[in-house]
Amino acid sequence: MPHIALDDRIPGLPSLLAFRPETAGPLVALAETLLRGESPLGRGDRELIASYVSELNGCRFCAGSHGACAAAQLPGGEDLVQQVHADLDAASVSPKTKALLRIAAAVARGGREVADAHITAARTEGATDMEIHDTVLIAAAFCMYNRYVDGLGTTLPPDPAIYTEVAKRLTTHGYKSALTRP
Amino acid sequence: MPHIALDDRIPGLPSLLAFRPETAGPLVALAETLLRGESPLGRGDRELIASYVSELNGCRFCAGSHGACAAAQLPGGEDLVQQVHADLDAASVSPKTKALLRIAAAVARGGREVADAHITAARTEGATDMEIHDTVLIAAAFCMYNRYVDGLGTTLPPDPAIYTEVAKRLTTHGYKSALTRP
Numbered sequence: 001m002p003h004i005a006l007d008d009r010i011p012g013l014p015s016l017l018a019f020r021p022e023t024a025g026p027l028v029a030l031a032e033t034l035l036r037g038e039s040p041l042g043r044g045d046r047e048l049i050a051s052y053v054s055e056l057n058g059c060r061f062c063a064g065s066h067g068a069c070a071a072a073q074l075p076g077g078e079d080l081v082q083q084v085h086a087d088l089d090a091a092s093v094s095p096k097t098k099a100l101l102r103i104a105a106a107v108a109r110g111g112r113e114v115a116d117a118h119i120t121a122a123r124t125e126g127a128t129d130m131e132i133h134d135t136v137l138i139a140a141a142f143c144m145y146n147r148y149v150d151g152l153g154t155t156l157p158p159d160p161a162i163y164t165e166v167a168k169r170l171t172t173h174g175y176k177s178a179l180t181r182p
Numbered sequence: 183m184p185h186i187a188l189d190d191r192i193p194g195l196p197s198l199l200a201f202r203p204e205t206a207g208p209l210v211a212l213a214e215t216l217l218r219g220e221s222p223l224g225r226g227d228r229e230l231i232a233s234y235v236s237e238l239n240g241c242r243f244c245a246g247s248h249g250a251c252a253a254a255q256l257p258g259g260e261d262l263v264q265q266v267h268a269d270l271d272a273a274s275v276s277p278k279t280k281a282l283l284r285i286a287a288a289v290a291r292g293g294r295e296v297a298d299a300h301i302t303a304a305r306t307e308g309a310t311d312m313e314i315h316d317t318v319l320i321a322a323a324f325c326m327y328n329r330y331v332d333g334l335g336t337t338l339p340p341d342p343a344i345y346t347e348v349a350k351r352l353t354t355h356g357y358k359s360a361l362t363r364p
Contacts, residue, residue: 146322
């Protein structure tokens with residue numbers, strides 16, 4: 001049960017966006033910029049970083065919804081997302097993506113957990129400054145979204161198929177659609 | 183040394199805002215809304231939540247700058263901020279503020295660390311849904327800012343007196359001034 005009085009017809013983050021429209025605007029603008037704005041990282045890879053960090057943080061709502069967004073935009077689909085969530089070392093992603101996801105995992109543990117070795121490993125696989133920057137900021141941002149969603153005890157959707165529906169909307173119309181259609 | 187090529191004349195978060203203006207906009211808009219927008223929590227108390235979480239996360243830049251913003255806006259000044267950073271239980275803050283700071287500390291550990299008991303304790307001291315919401319979101323947001331600042335290895339200002347100067351600007355002109363005057 002949520003820790004505060006939220007609309008019980010809306011699960012997860014959207015219930016918080018509806019509760020506090022003043023903060024919803026900047027939160028959604030940030031997600032749109034990070035996950036769909038200009039970046040050397042593809043949208044699918046960015047969603048994969050978001051879902052992987054959410055999985056590591058134990059945030060089922062964010063792992064489910066961003067996992068579905070990643071699956072919708074990556075050739076490997078749902079199977080690839082599940083591989084990454086279950087065991088990054090064994091997952092069928094490129095060495096560069098793997099190195100960036102390891103940076104994201106370090107960020108999830110804490111900012112000071114990112115070591116020179118993580119960065120060197122990513123550069124060895126061809127990662128640029130901008131790719132490293134965007135990886136760190138997306139991972140950091142999901143440490144926020146995850147804590148917001150779980151820290152206020154929001155509910156999960158009754159049917160996980162809803163994640164696929166939500167992903168269809170988000171990958172087509174963008175994150176700002178979350179402000180009008182929870 | 184920073185993990186990516188940042189302007190070495192600028193310490194901390196502002197060096198990242200200058201590196202990536204596209205993400206700087208939403209990040210600064212979020213800080214402005216959370217820390218200076220409409221809220222039942224005073225600006226000094228919101229800065230205290232931000233600095234306390236940053237201290238718990240070991241982020242010296244954010245603890246220093248938001249600690250200075252809290253000190254500038256709270257009657258207890260710098261001494262009170264240091265008390266909270268050093269030992270919340272013994273600090274001279276109201277029981278309600280203490281209960282909200284304990285919620286913030288739980289958020290710093292993880293979203294699922296916020297227990298019914300933390301919420302009940304805050305409500306017993308008179309905290310409202312909106313105060314609990316804003317506390318959780320500010321704490322969550324600083325788990326992002328802290329990881330962004332430290333995850334990319336930004337530098338500290340050469341002289342800690344700079345925090346007081348920065349706080350003077352931020353508490354007078356707001357966070358959007360960080361986009362034009364690092």
